[in-house]
Amino acid sequence: MAKIGIDFGTTVSKVAYVDDKGEARAIAIDGSVKIPTVVYYREGQNEPMAVGQRAYNQYQIARQFPQNCLWIAKDLKRNLSRHGRPTPNPDITYVKVICDFFKYIKRNVELRVFNQEEVTDVCITYPVVFDHTKKELLTQAATMAGFKKVVMLKEPLAAAMGYVNYIQKRKDSFFKEEEGNILIFDFGGGTLDLSFVEERYSGFLCSIQPCGDDNCGGENIDRQIYQEWDKLCLSERGHHICNDETAIDITFLKTDCKDNKELLSDHFRDDINIPLRLDVMAGNEFLGMEVTRDKWEELINPTMEKASTLLRQMKQRIIDNKVNVNKVVLIGGSSNISRVKTLIENEFMITPEFIETQDVAVANGAALFVEYGVMPIKCYCERDGRELNSTIKFCPDCGTPNHFYDIRCEEMYE
Secondary structure (H helix, E strand, O other), X not given: OEEEEEEOOOOEEEXXXXXXXXXXXXXXXXXXXXXXXXXXXXXXXXXXXXXXXHHHOHHHHOOOOHHHHHHEEOOHHHHOOOOOOOOOXXXXXXXXXXXXXXXXXXXXXXXXXXXXXXXXXXXXXXXXXXXXXXXXXXXXXXXXXXXXXXXXXXXXXXXXXXXXXXXXXXXXXXXXXOOOOEEEEEEOOOOEEEEEEEEEOOEEEEEEEEEEEOOOOHHHHHHHHHXXXXXXXXXXXXXXXXXXXXXXXXXXXXHHHHHHHHHHHHHOOOOOOOOEEEEEEEOOEEEEEEEOHHHHHHHHHHHHHHHHHHHHHHHHHHHHOOOOOOEEEEEOHHHHOHHHHHHHHHHHOOOOEEOOOOOOHHHHHHHHHHHHOOOOOEEEEOOOOOEEOOOOOEOOOOOOEEEEEOEEOHXXXX
């Protein structure tokens, strides 16, 4: 009975499982642990022609054949609804598309990881602000994909579990080192989620309700960059990037603007103020734009303001609960934007830290949750910190009780 966790993302998704040692591990599909949350259908067909990276590659083909974009189902998480239509085909609903996406993951994982053993159980993560209907639709899609048991977990709580698993793996003696209270800042392609993990004698506890915004992420910045190119195209060429001025050139948004964001994010780190020249092809026309530090800050400001508001909201919850933050951990690709570091330092006077598993922490937490229900318990002798078998209550050598590290959270907020 194989089990997996899926971090179902706006732009990319990740999948993980728990190995024989009880550790969560991300699974690469088509050479990467980042699986584009994209499904491509051929016109007139109900079954997908490509999923994941191969479907994302259709954006390049759509430069010559724009009509292909109509059949690239995208933004599934953000636009999930009962009545929406992700393609022109009325028979292809959002639930159908997500079902096909989950089938693709399930089939690949069974083949690559479990030696064709069926994956029966899955944990799927969702943002804090997801309503009950959207969770139902995700559950329905997973059931249609062939999973026998589907459990749901809030993304910030999955991130917390993934982080605790990370520090347990990297420490030689987890018992002897204290982490203190940790704020986890999970900033992805479409959502921002914050969770607070409090270290107690009995383990780690999500003692404060997490908070989040399902319309605050890297894709919002992509759209700001698109608007800047569109204004430039209008002023220099006399027309919009898209022939229909009320629409968006999805290919340009999903490829050029996304690449621009990543390049600008890498360039404007710390105190770098050197302008960066960007060149693109909008349709058949060449465009060039110089972006200064001030212009970059202007482009990201709407998203950063939303992030700042959420950060202050979480800070107030922490203050109200009369606890302190000892560490801030960054998770998610959008956390690489240097302004994030500044926001956190201004609010908490703490320099945030990255972890090696930042991109897959949520998927790892989901895998742990579906496997154990909580974090796997690690037991230690209270006298010397030596790890003990979790099935015994007392150290056989000195008689002291086991020291349990655990994380319990989801039952508090469901």
